[in-house]
Amino acid sequence: MPDDSSTPAPSAGTSQSDVKWRRVVDASTRWPVIAFVVSGTFWLVAGSLLALIASFKFQFPDWWTQQAWLTFGRVRPAHLNTMIYGWISMAGVGVSAWLWARLLKTKLRGRGLLLLSAALWNVGVLVGTIGILAGYSRAIEWVEMPYAAFAFIVPAMGLLVVSFVRTLWHRHARHLYISVWYLGAAILWGPLLVIAILLPIYSGVPEATANWWYAHNILGLWITPPGLAAAYYLIPKVIGRPVHSYHLSYLGFWTLALFYNWAGVHHLVGGPAPQWVATVSIVFSAMMIIPVIVVAVNHHLTVVGHFKKLKYSPTLRFVVFGAMSYTAVSLQGSLQSFRYWQEVTHFTHYTIAHSHLGVYAFATMIAFGAIYYIMPRVTNWEWGSKRLVSLHFWTTGLGIGAYVTALTIGGVIQGLQLLDPDVAFLTIVEDTKPWLVVRSVSGTLMTVGHLVFAYLLAKIVVQSGERPDGPTYFHPVPAGTFDHVGGDGARSVPSGPAEESAQ
């Protein structure tokens, strides 16, 4: 491993080099992180508007039907793809790039490549979204964007690999923290998955099988790992204590790595795929309970005794919300892979609730929490308004809570009615309407939260207003809540170099 003398090496003693290495590393990540996070937030807002259009059509089915590009069949997949490839992927890359530089304790390498990647990625998602709205959607769920979009996104993903490997090569860290494993795995699996599904070799039932092998894996092996990586780093860091069981964290990672890949066809239970393929996927879906419980135990026992800190810390609040949602959605996923469960829930709104519990309540909320931690460190500024941060949290938290609850209940009712031949189909449609109203209302709440977040992000990136003189907490922190933090939320001067330790 080359000796990197351009980054001051972290050492065990308190010294100027100890202080400076973190500062240098964070500064090196500035423009790539800003590029990916800002881009992702743009797609979050765009995808939210598309989602609202799609959702309101359940209340106003004749709305905007004269324009083909605004019909449900195009707007809904456009929403899905902008959220998957635009928002959560790009935000995840921004968070990941900062994390792997921090954890490898060296400057981020390939910064120019990452900026190029961000540009290509944006072009790809734009081409893809326009392509779907123009009617060139492909018939593969979660990959509806036309091939032209992936002509940009696949190279963009490849550039990430170069940056990660180069940073890994120049690392100062003696030990690869657990988060680095999750990030490295996502960097490896993500491009492999996308390339595999884009091969023009699928048709018929094999296409459906490949579709759901891909869609399930892109969630669990591309979107999930950065979320877990962020949680494993931020929960201990914000609280100030290490992960409860570091051994367990490795068990959780390796069981995820070995089990998740086989579970995708549980989306096709009852379909024309061979029964043995579905059964294998159900078995591995059940085995996924192991890594999920491991992660849940680890995160919970790390936070236990410190839950009152959620009152003050935006990062901790969003990340813990997301971590708990990960447990919920993953256990739910294991259970709903069983045939007896799917008899009721498949092809209903329940599935939509589940997917939003995963991509939003888990991945998106952790992404928000991570961004609240990272952006002050790369912009050398602070979030402009604790009230707006709080508004962001409550609109998104209550929004997704109402969304998931309504569609879960409505989906189960829908499923039970679909199984009853004495219930007319139109009756079922009428009975889902109230739940779909809640969907639209909660979606609107979440969109308000996204607009607030976008505003806050713009302000911190341009360093708007007066330079804040302390962290943006939800409430002033009472003395003693944080051992080394003063009563007004500002950091007390610790017993080290006065200004140097003010990080």
Next chain:
Amino acid sequence: MSYTPLLTILLVLVVGAAITLTVLFYAQRKGHFDNLKSEAYVIFDDDEPVGEPQDQVFDAPDEPTGTPDPEA
């Protein structure tokens, strides 16, 4: 009937599993999993120690100022 799609996915799975297992055993041979208990502390150091929450912003100038505390 064409088995190309199934063989393609199986190939990807086998290659992925092989890489994953190779990395796992390589890491084990290099001693990565030895002494895991202490490795949980690698994200902490004297500057950001255990017991001190790290939820604060950088509010110092880029270059450290002030003299080191002799008591530190």
